[in-house]
Every structure is written in structure tokens, then in C-alpha cells.
Amino acid sequence: MTNAVFETASLAGIQLKNRIIRSATHEGMADEKSFPTEKLKNLYIRLAKGEVGAIITGYAGIQADGKSSLFAMLMIDNDDCVPAYQEITNAVHNYGTAIIMQIAHCGRQTRSKSTGLQTVAPSAIRDAFYNEDKPKELSEDEIRQIIDNFVSAIVRVKQAGFDGVQLHLAHGYLLSQFLSSHSNRRKDRWGGSTENKYRIVDEIFKKAKKRVGVYPILVKMNAYDGRRNGMRIEESVQIAQMLEKSGCAAIEVSCGVIEDGLYSMRGEKLPADAAMAYTFKYKNLPGPIKVIAIPVLKAFMKQPKPLVKYNLDAAIRIKAAVNIPVIVVGGINNIDDINTIIQNHNLDFVSMSRPFIIEPGIVSKFKNGTQTHSKCITCNYCAIIGEEKSLKCHYGKLK
Numbered sequence: 001m002t003n004a005v006f007e008t009a010s011l012a013g014i015q016l017k018n019r020i021i022r023s024a025t026h027e028g029m030a031d032e033k034s035f036p037t038e039k040l041k042n043l044y045i046r047l048a049k050g051e052v053g054a055i056i057t058g059y060a061g062i063q064a065d066g067k068s069s070l071f072a073m074l075m076i077d078n079d080d081c082v083p084a085y086q087e088i089t090n091a092v093h094n095y096g097t098a099i100i101m102q103i104a105h106c107g108r109q110t111r112s113k114s115t116g117l118q119t120v121a122p123s124a125i126r127d128a129f130y131n132e133d134k135p136k137e138l139s140e141d142e143i144r145q146i147i148d149n150f151v152s153a154i155v156r157v158k159q160a161g162f163d164g165v166q167l168h169l170a171h172g173y174l175l176s177q178f179l180s181s182h183s184n185r186r187k188d189r190w191g192g193s194t195e196n197k198y199r200i201v202d203e204i205f206k207k208a209k210k211r212v213g214v215y216p217i218l219v220k221m222n223a224y225d226g227r228r229n230g231m232r233i234e235e236s237v238q239i240a241q242m243l244e245k246s247g248c249a250a251i252e253v254s255c256g257v258i259e260d261g262l263y264s265m266r267g268e269k270l271p272a273d274a275a276m277a278y279t280f281k282y283k284n285l286p287g288p289i290k291v292i293a294i295p296v297l298k299a300f301m302k303q304p305k306p307l308v309k310y311n312l313d314a315a316i317r318i319k320a321a322v323n324i325p326v327i328v329v330g331g332i333n334n335i336d337d338i339n340t341i342i343q344n345h346n347l348d349f350v351s352m353s354r355p356f357i358i359e360p361g362i363v364s365k366f367k368n369g370t371q372t373h374s375k376c377i378t379c380n381y382c383a384i385i386g387e388e389k390s391l392k393c394h395y396g397k398l399k
């Protein structure tokens with residue numbers, strides 16, 4: 001029997017109104033304590049009113065040195081934040097909508113200048129984008145501490161009333177750095193074979209299960225990243241099977257790392273003018289250099305192709321190898337494709353990020369047939385300007 005997009009569905013025991021999920025999207029709406037704000041709550045209410053199947057929050061940090069350098073990231077690194085998150089989950093549950101928190105450590109994809117701390121990574125290799133900081137290779141004790149902090153964060157997520165938690169294993173953040181031989185060159189039991197690279201994730205699952213019992217722990221993972229010695233589909237299929245063994249509740253399939261530009265959120269054109277105005281690497285360049293740099297960037301940084309449904313083939317391969325729900329994200333922007341993905345390709349759920357930024361109510365528009373395509377033009381200014389400002393759709397305009 002095929003699944004229907006707009007029927008209620010169970011995602012590892014979480015009841016969803018339909019099969020369309022809001023993928024994790026950094027909102028930049030935390031307060032000075034990195035707690036969620038009223039503005040964030042109102043955004044989630046708009047998404048819930050718009051009949052999204054479930055909301056996955058923007059990534060929340062599990063410890064200070066893993067905090068993003070983007071504007072106003074959420075943190076879930078101490079017990080004091082739990083009541084503030086409870087307010088969020090209560091507000092969303094009032095609309096009968098499920099909410100899952102994504103948690104992360106940014107590893108080498110952050111800046112000492114914003115965290116005030118040394119950046120850390122599986123191996124001391126500079127990131128090609130965040131290359132002002134050479135990360136410190138994590139010691140055995142530090143890896144253990146990170147595992148414990150992920151577990152404590154999962155406990156808090158459950159206490160705060162989220163319906164589940166999602167570990168960020170994608171886009172080149174710390175756990176993704178461990179999984180990829182491009183960034184993990186360790187010779188000890190945390191590097192080398194796929195089993196060794198995966199060990200940190202397995203340990204988080206084992207320890208978390210002891211603390212939270214039966215509670216949905218999902219992941220978002222890279223199926224491939226296009227980096228030299230990086231993640232390839234053959235290995236990500238193996239990792240998906242290991243995740244299933246560890247007790248993972250569902251896998252969201254994504255791709256790419258930050259140093260590769262906008263590989264994981266593709267668009268027609270490079271948002272060079274936004275990058276020059278907002279990205280820490282370019283914004284302080286003298287004006288005349290910027291004028292030259294914009295066409296150079298545009299000429300040399302070609303946008304990867306395809307632009308739509310770029311993780312679908314990988315998700316189909318992962319789905320064929322596991323018996324847990326698989327969610328596909330990336331360039332999904334219209335209801336016909338969503339129907340085909342769910343009904344013909346047998347994937348369990350689709351998720352979208354950018355279509356919800358321009359239209360938080362897009363699911364109800366799809367459902368009642370008033371709109372078939374997202375209005376997003378994939379300018380990606382939302383992602384670039386997120387370095388300094390809260391999330392909003394800029395629709396290709398700087399001012």
C-alpha cells in the first residue's frame with residue numbers, strides 16, 4: 001500500500017499531521033543567554049498553523065566551543081534553559097504539531113573569535129572556509145566529554161517536551177567531521193575504519209538510551225559530500241545500517257559541507273554580493289577589492305548541479321538498505337514531486353527548509369490546492385545573512 005502525503009503518519013511513534021517536515025533551519029532567534037525568544041515561538045506557531053507535519057528546530061549547541069559563529073544560535077548546554085524550551089514545545093503542541101530539536105557541535109566549522117574558545121575537531125586540519133583557526137585535535141578525554149554533553153543535551157530535550165531529538169551528523173559539523181575521512185585522519189579507535197569513525201555516534205546512542213529509555217533519536221546525515229576522501233554513498237549506506245543497529249529512529253538524508261560553498265543548499269547563482277556584505281571572510285575587504293572579487297567569485301565558484309531533488313537518489317539507496325523511516329531533504333519545492341517521492345519512490349517523509357522561510361504556511365497551500373510550487377527563488381541570502389541577522393526571506397535583495 002502506498003502512503004498518502006496528507007494523511008497522518010507515525011515517525012518512530014511521533015504522530016505527524018502529514019509527511020512534510022520543516023527541516024532544521026538556524027533561526028538566529030536566541031536571546032543573550034542563548035535561550036529561545038518570543039520571536040522564535042511565534043515563528044514556530046506560524047509553521048504549526050500552516051499545517052506542517054513536524055518542525056525540526058534550527059541546530060542547538062551542546063557545549064560552548066561547539067557554538068556556531070552565526071548570529072544568535074540556540075544552546076541546550078545547561079539545565080536552566082529547559083523551562084524556556086518547555087514554553088516552545090507547549091506552544092507548538094497547542095496546535096497538535098510535533099516538534100523535534102536538532103542538536104549539534106560545530107567542531108571546526110566555527111570561529112574562536114565568536115566562541116572565545118579554541119576550535120576543536122577530530123584532526124587538526126584547517127577548514128577551507130573557517131581557515132583563520134586551525135582546530136585542535138580532540139583528546140580521548142575531550143571526546144568522552146563531548147559524548148557526555150550530547151547525552152545530557154538529549155536528556156534536556158526530552159525534559160523540555162520535544163517529541164524527539166535529531167543529531168546533526170551532516171554538513172561538516174563535528175559528528176560529520178568524525179564520519180568523513182576527509183576531516184578525520186585519526187589513527188586511534190576514533191578514526192580509520194568506518195566502525196572507528198562511527199564510534200562516537202554509537203557511544204552517544206548507547207549512553208543516551210540508558211538515560212532516556214524509549215525516546216526517538218533521529219539523525220540528519222550526509223550521504224555524500226564531494227570532498228577528496230570524503231563521504232560517498234557506499235559508505236553512507238553502511239553508516240545508515242550501523243545507525244539502525246544503534247537504535248536510530250529515522251534518518252534524514254542530506255549532503256555537503258560548508259567549505260564547499262552552498263553544496264547542501266543549491267541555487268542558480270552564487271550570492272556573491274550578500275557574501276561580500278555579510279560574510280566574515282569578505283565583509284572587511286576594501287571596497288575596490290570587493291568590486292573585483294564579486295565577478296571572480298561568481299566565475300570560479302560554480303554552483304553544483306542538479307538544483308532540485310539532489311539527495312533523492314541517495315535517499316532511495318539508503319531506504320533500500322534499512323528498516324527505519326527515511327526523510328529526504330534538498331531542493332524539493334513542489335507538491336507533484338512530493339507526491340511522487342512518497343508514493344512512487346517509497347520514501348517515508350520529505351523535508352524542506354527554504355520553502356518554509358518564504359512561506360511558513362506552504363503546507364496548507366499545497367493541501368488545499370491554492371499553490372503547487374514554492375515561491376522561493378533559492379537566492380540563498382537567508383543563509384549568508386544569517387551570519388549577522390535573524391532568519392528571514394530576502395528574496396534576492398540586500399536592502
Ligand SMILES: Cc1cc2nc3c(=O)[nH]c(=O)nc-3n(C[C@H](O)[C@H](O)[C@H](O)COP(=O)(O)O)c2cc1C
Binds near residue numbers: 057170254383386
Ligand atoms: C538559512 C538556513 C539555515 C539552515 N540551518 C540548518 C540547521 O540549523 N541545521 C541543518 O541541519 N540544516 C540547516 N540548513 C539546511 C537545510 O535544513 C536543508 O538541508 C537545505 O537548505 C536544503 O533543503 P531546501 O532545499 O529545502 O532548502 C539551513 C538552511 C538554510 C537556508
